[in-house]
Amino acid sequence: MHPQRYSYTAITLHWLLALLLAFQISLGWALEGHNSPELFARYQLHKSVGITILLLSLVRLAVRLFTPRPPASAGPAWTRALASTVHWLFYLVMIFGPVTGWLIVSTARVQVPTLLFGIVPWPHLPVGHGWHDPAESLHGAMAWLAIGLFLLHIAGAFRHQWLLDKPELQRMIPFARGKAVGAAIGALALIFAAMAVGKMVHPDKPRTAAEKTATPVAAPIAPEEAAKDDEKKEETAEPEAKPEDAAQPLADWTVGSGGKLGFTASWNGEAINGSFSRWDADIRFSPDDLPASRIKVTVNLASADTGDAQRDDSLKGSDFFDSGAHPKAVFTARDIRHLGGDRYEARGTLDLRGVKKPATIRFTLRIEGDKARVSGNARIDRTAFGVGQGEWATTDAIAASVGIDFSFGAIRPAS
CATH class of the missing domain: 2.40.128.110 (Lipid/polyisoprenoid-binding, YceI-like)
Structure with a gap:
């Protein structure tokens, strides 16, 4: 018998990764500007969150492969194939995205050591500088792919929940009941909050005219x-x-x-x-x-x-x-x-x-x-x-x- 809901481990990992991805994408947009202590701190946080996403994604993949889960929703073959493709592409983004970032850091001309959240040392990959430019291009592509997958995933969940009247959200959102409108609004609010925090963390301090001179x-x-x-x-x-x-x-x-x-x-x-x-x-x-x-x-x-x-x-x-x-x-x-x-x-x-x-x-x-x-x-x-x-x-x-x-x-x- 398939369970009707995902396990609490799967649910926890799903939402933790969703919030971290939203935060990470938003933080990535803020990695621009002049070299400054704030920009340096944002890069260090971006690296730490990226490695965290990589490790949690490997755990989530193991849970998916070895833990019973609810059956796939019934529907046309193309919709089931699309849903499966979106899920597996998410794993590609959550694993390959951090790995390409790791390659960028490891092959950068300026070698900045990585300490996860300023505490745990993380090694560089033993690869040559020739990997740098390809890794940078792929890393940017992973970010845009993640944004597209986010939109597809949310649209698919809402389609099943309200257009097809299937209790998709109840299987993954804790405490969701009935039409789960409140749970859906709360989940979206958390995602947008994570993106807002990612944009605002370590803001560049505006320099006054006196400071500039x-x-x-x-x-x-x-x-x-x-x-x-x-x-x-x-x-x-x-x-x-x-x-x-x-x-x-x-x-x-x-x-x-x-x-x-x-x-x-x-x-x-x-x-x-x-x-x-x-x-x-x-x-x-x-x-x-x-x-x-x-x-x-x-x-x-x-x-x-x-x-x-x-x-x-x-x-x-x-x-x-x-x-x-x-x-x-x-x-x-x-x-x-x-x-x-x-x-x-x-x-x-x-x-x-x-x-x-x-x-x-x-x-x-x-x-x-x-x-x-x-x-x-x-x-x-x-x-x-x-x-x-x-x-x-x-x-x-x-x-x-x-x-x-x-x-x-x-x-x-x-x-």
Whole structure:
């Protein structure tokens, strides 16, 4: 005996997949515009939902093949053949659509790792770049086929329910009774709601006129230009009185725990803040012997953290830090100048991604006994070091200027 209703497992999977497909199609339409944090987040969500649809579709297919289901509706052979074709094409879309998307991601020139919903890592397929363009074309075709199948499926269900007076909806919609008008309206409302959410999720933030003209990174000081201004000020400034205590000897300082080394980039006008969790500094310094003082800071580039695991993995890749080939960035300075008060400037060289360029940092230093507190900032041009390749080499989306800020405590051996 065939059951009169689908199993609760089949019903649950049917409606869950229907809502996810509606959401995914609508979200796909929103994957346009300038590179931005919002667009990046939409792509990551699109990938996560796509893989979820793939996995659920495989489960749904197994349920269809191995679980008893209601008999097919009676009718002309052509209508039964059309209904069967629509159902099997749905499986093609729900399986082949995500697979082609998976191929696109796996063969993209910019390799962005996939973390399902930012948590579960998902591997790339081991295929060549030649699959990319065909997969992209097929993926778009799958989306349009899904839309057509949606319309055919809904039209067929309504035809059986009201034109042929067959209780089709009662077999698949929970709690449907009688003519099932209320259940049908509720189901359609859920589908449209899923599409509305897909369209609105992670909206691009409108940029004000002030944001469009604002300096991308406000906090750091542009060292090269500002240094020239300060040199002029130093020429006319009166020397400040030295403390009356004894001259401080040159000493090796040890950086304490709890320090911060951060960076700020501008992505489509929005500040992206990050930090490096692993770095160390070799400091030999005395405010009374600046010519003999030196600073060397070594940064583990793979420790970059912007609060988004997929973006962080992208930063490690060959388009940005290329931390596999160049695991560390090193700033070395031997030209340290006093700017007055507790303000200093260190001029040196930054070695980043195999490129060495002049760089300057500015910092404030407060020494009390054998303890010191340091905080400062700088600004670098990422493009000068090749950070950002291909589509990221231009400054349309990510500004060239990147701010650096740091703060830490240090101690020296007791004198």
